[in-house]
Amino acid sequence: MAADGHDHSPIKQFEIKELVPIDLFGIDASLTNSGAYMLVGLGLIFGFLYFSTGGRSLVPTRLQSISELIYEFVANTVRENVGPKGMQFFPLVFSLFMFVLVVNLLGMIPIPGITFTVTSHIAVTAALALLVISIVIIYGLYKHGLGFFGLFVPSGVPAVLLPILVPIEIISFISRPISLSVRLFANMLAGHIALKIFAGFVGLLLGAGFWALLAPLPLALTVALTALEVLVAVLQAYVFAVLTCIYLNDAVHGAH
Amino acid sequence: MAETNKIGGADGAHKDVHTSTGAHGGSAESKFPPFNTETFAPQLVWLALTFTLLYVLMSRIALPRIGEVIEERRERIQRDLDTAERLKSDTDKALADYEKALSDARSNAGAIARETRDKLDAKVAKRQAVVDAEIHDRIADAEKRIQDTRTKALASVDEIATDVAGAVVKQLIDSDVSPADIRSALSKG
């Protein structure tokens, strides 16, 4: 696998390959492997949710109960973090969660030369984070008007401290989309690079004569890391959804 | 939704163009793929497309479908629970009725038994009284008879005594004494 390390650098897997060149009013809108993975993810999500609930049986089939479990899980997350008024955002949070989850997990399926993780690109995660934060700001302003900025003024604090605290609150608000996007991006990127590096050790050791005896060690580590990465893939999708809910809570309920 | 998505995506792309170009300084050969700004546009276009589509499909079709099933099941379960509750209360009522009937019957049976016992007691008492009276009569008769016999016997004793006394006197003094005299003599003694 990593026999000729030159061509198989750990970042090779993140390369974007153009599949179908499309030019849309001067914007490069080519279908790339990233876009293809998004489409596959979209198809999987919708196909699964649609066909698993095909029977709409009162006593759910196995697949239907999976759909219902995911539905209830996300619905409970929204209900707990935003409250009943936040259920209007349920489709948004559900879409975000499913998209990130499925795309993360698709990246964990190893297909030589093809495997690609959409969320390992900062452009995608930043776009999703900015989508969330713009909805928070726009909805907050629409709902509370300028009172939305009361968010930056912590209640029950002596007025003397406000000049210090307000800038801190503003910085923490601005850092939200950054941390939201970088967290997902960095987790996916670092996880896949670590996997690739440890898998590369297996190849290096196998090609090193006597030291091939040690090859099972990095292999075992790779297996363990794969399990951890699957956990991280699910957790990061959940974290993305939960943080979205927490930010939406500010928009729905305004300053505390 | 789609609008915000696109705007947000464009902003994100814009911001990263600067950082990326700043960091790289034009080493086109070993560009780090996530920071390669040339690939941002197609990624964002397809992200906007797929995510908007996903959102529409989820909010219009998939989620209402699942929500409907869950809601229907919840209603059905609620209805079944209500029915069960009603049936249970019916059962409880029937059970209470039964208990009441049972206790009524029990108290009735007790009353009947008491009545019968009283009746029998009365009958027995009456019969006893009759028998008692009969026995009493018989005893009285018997006593009377004994008394008669006794007086009769006593009377006979007097007579015999008189006779014996007359005979004894006659033997002793060889004279006839009138029975009347003997009698008076005996009664004196």
Added chain:
Amino acid sequence: MDPEAAKYIGAGIACLGMAGAGIGLGTLFGQFLSGALRNPSAADGQRGTLLLGFALTEALGIFSLLIALLLLFAV
């Protein structure tokens, strides 16, 4: 100093940041365990919070790993 060498040294130093994440994860799971052993019945309800904390803490360590990786591959 050779810029290439500086890159590698910088990547190594950046990885030290992961020690903080390690301490944080240890504290997180240790505290959870001690709390869970004190009151096992309440532990199940907090497992989601635990995983959320795990992901948030781990992400901070990943940030420094990311800096190291960027130094190695992107600069």
